Amino acid sequence: MTRSITLSDGTKIPSLAWGNMGGKEKALSAGAAALKAGILHIDSAQIYGTEAEVPGAIKAAGLKREDVYVTTKLWKFQETTIGLEEIRASVKRSLDALESIPNLLLIHNPYIPEKGKLGEFWGHLETLVADGTLKGCSLGVSNFRPVDIEAVMAVAKIKPVVNQVEFHPYVLAHLDPLIKTHSQHSIVTQGYASLAPIHRHPTGGPVKPILTRLAKKLSAESGVDVDEAGVLILWTKVRDLTPEEIEEIDQAGRKVHFRHWTEHMTNEFPDPDLPSDV
Numbered sequence: 001m002t003r004s005i006t007l008s009d010g011t012k013i014p015s016l017a018w019g020n021m022g023g024k025e026k027a028l029s030a031g032a033a034a035l036k037a038g039i040l041h042i043d044s045a046q047i048y049g050t051e052a053e054v055p056g057a058i059k060a061a062g063l064k065r066e067d068v069y070v071t072t073k074l075w076k077f078q079e080t081t082i083g084l085e086e087i088r089a090s091v092k093r094s095l096d097a098l099e100s101i102p103n104l105l106l107i108h109n110p111y112i113p114e115k116g117k118l119g120e121f122w123g124h125l126e127t128l129v130a131d132g133t134l135k136g137c138s139l140g141v142s143n144f145r146p147v148d149i150e151a152v153m154a155v156a157k158i159k160p161v162v163n164q165v166e167f168h169p170y171v172l173a174h175l176d177p178l179i180k181t182h183s184q185h186s187i188v189t190q191g192y193a194s195l196a197p198i199h200r201h202p203t204g205g206p207v208k209p210i211l212t213r214l215a216k217k218l219s220a221e222s223g224v225d226v227d228e229a230g231v232l233i234l235w236t237k238v239r240d241l242t243p244e245e246i247e248e249i250d251q252a253g254r255k256v257h258f259r260h261w262t263e264h265m266t267n268e269f270p271d272p273d274l275p276s277d278v
């Protein structure tokens with residue numbers, strides 16, 4: 001069982017999720033396995049095409065809908081401005097596929113609304129919460145830069161509770177201003193691609209040898225086989241490592257800028273002047 005984090009709207013979210021991107025079969029079978037292993041939070045999205053597999057995974061794990069925290073994310077399926085009724089129809093398609101209202105609904109990236117329309121789009125989501133379409137659902141964002149967060153905060157009656165972004169040691173330097181913006185507005189930083197330093201970066205970079213050393217140490221201390229990915233997850237959750245070990249990984253990470261998912265976060269939010277491939 002994973003611990004929970006309390007969000008700014010008073011609801012609780014399990015601190016670890018299983019993401020169901022990667023095909024319908026995986027969403028069903030690996031989704032059920034993740035739930036059975038105690039990861040009671042499925043992170044889905046319209047664009048993954050796997051929202052409809054969420055109820056099946058929950059049933060296959062022998063659980064009820066209320067046992068599981070479900071997140072989905074809105075995509076853009078047309079080029080024109082998305083008004084309230086288009087957003088309502090899009091949300092209803094998700095509700096039908098999920099067979100329930102999600103616990104958390106995110107705007108998948110800041111380019112889903114037309115340029116300059118983030119505040120308006122957010123207002124429409126607030127209307128859907130108020131009129132019961134999204135009763136009890138928390139609202140959040142994903143891949144938002146500081147400028148996007150401020151555009152939403154300028155109009156928000158319901159505050160975004162999370163911003164889901166690529167998060168690992170090699171984006172720390174870039175994300176400094178974003179994390180500061182999050183803390184100003186009590187927004188939880190929700191990480192994805194947390195393992196990118198070891199399975200996406202070409203060499204593993206300066207963080208890899210530290211992870212290897214800590215994995216050996218934790219395995220010896222606990223008697224459980226902890227690998228480098230396990231140490232990186234512990235770092236992401238700021239758990240079970242000493243403050244000195246977390247700091248050592250932070251400092252090594254800050255020597256490199258490496259991002260796997262590059263399409264959202266660079267415009268109007270320049271990369272730091274750091275090498276990517278050391």
Ligand SMILES: NC(=O)c1ccc[n+]([C@@H]2O[C@H](COP(=O)([O-])OP(=O)(O)OC[C@H]3O[C@@H](n4cnc5c(N)ncnc54)[C@H](OP(=O)(O)O)[C@@H]3O)[C@@H](O)[C@H]2O)c1
Pocket residue numbers: 018019020021022043044108142143164165192193194195196198199227229230261
């Ligand atoms: N909001 C967004 O825009 C956004 C973008 C991307 C992802 N996400 C979310 O994040 C989820 C995960 O996506 P991701 O690809 O970015 O995840 P990730 O955590 O960076 O990587 C998952 C990959 O890690 C590999 N892996 C698992 N355990 C490992 C280990 N012990 N050692 C080495 N490799 C290991 C897996 O390999 P195998 O396949 O071989 O098991 C899988 O390919 C998605 O399903 C989605 O929910 C959100």
